[in-house]
Amino acid sequence: MRSTPDALIGQGVACIDTPAACIDLDAMERNIARMADFARRHQMRWRPHAKMHKSAAIALLLEQAGACGHCVQKTSEAEALATGGVRNLLISNEVIAPHKLLRVAQLAAELAARGGRLGLVVDSLEGITRLADAMGAAGSDAGIDVLVEIDVGQGRCGAAPGPEAVALALAIAAHPRLKFAGLHAYQGSAQHLRSVAERRAAIAHAVQAASATRASIEATGLPVPLITGAGTGTMVHEATSGVYGELQAGSFLFMDADYAANERDAAQPAFEHALLIKTQVISVRANHAVCDAGHKSHAIDSGLPLVHGLPPGRALRYANGGDEHGILHAEGPETRLPALGDMLWLIPGHCDPTVNLHDHLIGVRGGLEHGVVERLIRVDARGAVT
Template sequence: MNAASNHQSRFAALQGQKPDAIDTPALVLDAEAVNRNMQRMAEFAAKHQIKLRPHAKLHKSADIARLQMQAGAIGVCVQTVGEGEALAAGGVNDIFISNEIVSPAKLRRVAGLAQLLKNRSGKLAIAVDSDEGIDRLALAMQTTSAAIDVFIEIDVGQGRCGVAPGPAAVALVQRLQGSARLRYAGLHAYHGGAQHLRTVAERRNAIGQAALRVAATRDALAQANLAPAIITGGGTGTFGLEAASGLWNELQPGSFLFMDADYARNERDNAQPAFEQALFVKSQVISVQDGHAVCDAGCKSIALDSGPPLVHALPGQPALIYASGGDEHGILRSATAGGPLPAVGDTVWLIPSHCDPTVNLHDAMIAVQGGLAAGAVSAVVRVDARGA
């Protein structure tokens, strides 16, 4: 979080200022907490001798992706070609698009990105889960001299993308062999549905079932002399389980870096490091009426898809509960009947319930060192792939 930012914008004058100077609504990072979360994850991966490829769809920032790689990550995941292009433009050279792309126009951009990264001695990877997807990718890659690493995505329980485990996955790997520019890299086995299961027991059960599917697929592939070199997966809710399974050898969690209110509602798994809340939305009270106050952060600056944000009361601030007030408003009530409300002009810090789509609503994240109350702005981190 000390990386020099070349972001020229309305935020530039903030450098070195107190958090008071940050206009609202704004996305604010506790820079030390981000650093600690990053170090804890890197230490976990090192201790478990497992590769770390954190998901950059969280932060969409090339600066942060490069910091993660300096701290030991082998590369990053992205979810779209636009994210990949934005991070590559910011100097990131090892990128896995952990998603299916089938549009010819986008696949031409995938091929161009593979060529760009190859020219820099980096590499691009992508997921596929269908014959059609492989054929379209192979066609697009003919326009370049680069190759692309290809992961077969298998459905390990989420019921979203991913071919069925076992023989169907073997057939897709065999189809890959027809194209010299598609390099079979391994299996993409991510269970999104398990990440927010509330108890450790539920998550252990879900990843246990996912592991059976991964093992069956690995064994079927080995029998066909197609053993996968890499099995990648795991998110912030479950990566300790994937790491302990002996099957996965690459982890791709993202949210641990910032955390959010919804992950904080999970029962802690002591096999995973503890992560701190590092992402906040700074908001301001614009109206105080009988029994409630109104702040200037609504669903256009804080994502509500996983429920309302929590209010992060600094010492001396009243305990408040946030309710949706529309696009540009949050309704704040005292957490205790008849308790104190803030005054017009006061700052209210919010903890997003879902960090990824909240970040995507903003052009920049303001990093603060020394605490939200008394610290100072240390960097303005651009959300390079905002909207991409």
């Protein structure tokens, strides 16, 4: 008979069916403590990105540790987390559709009524006008924090630093229902530049662009309250820049195989892998083994997973076997392949879209070998892509 997920609580890790997304709770909590300490020591606000974990329970846990709020990328993510009790949210992405902006306006009013606040980033005059119209249509005087997104090197969204961004800031300030709240200056493409030197150089350019744009806006008499940005790969540079006031790093919580490929910066905390996929070996051939975790259980957009926690002499390489299978190869001629029925743990290539594949995350306390299932964490914003 099928058991409910709740029946796992109190059971050992051997009882977790495969494939399953699991959190090493001890490692996650150490990551949170290190991040909170880093933000305190650098006197930085800390607004982690919830698009990574998509869980209201985890967001509230991070707030208990000192986070001032959370970033999301989608309106529906903000709605899901707000329903779960999160009150301070920034949609760090452009929203243009009028019907969606009406949802933004309604959520801003709901959060304000609960003592919270909603923010949104913009990169066009049309986006500002449409947002102001939606706030008016909603009939709310709650207001909304609006930040100008500037392109500091990613080449995705964002107004050009300088005069274009200045015009947008002034346009926001002209609308009574909109509050100009600062600049959003996130350099996403720098997060996985492999060397410390490359990441430092990329953020030096971002810092210069953000600083110059702030100076240009303030020359008009309009204060720039905040510059926000930074990710797990570069946050040490934004934190020591003297320009950024808020960090948006999110992947530090779980880490993934792609981050493991970065050269570590000694000035940055050593974060641990806390999100893992439990999988079982279901077939063994002469030259490879097959596990039951294919790319329906973990994302491969940033590369294939690593096999975690094997002792010396047993290293395995994961190869893509399709939707439901992973192919395991011995890394060296002396390595033994796993046996039929063996359980293994995979570090996903990219944590964010991996989480979005699962309804809940299984929280394990006491380690992956002898630990016990302590809690189930609902992925509240799974599939929240609008």
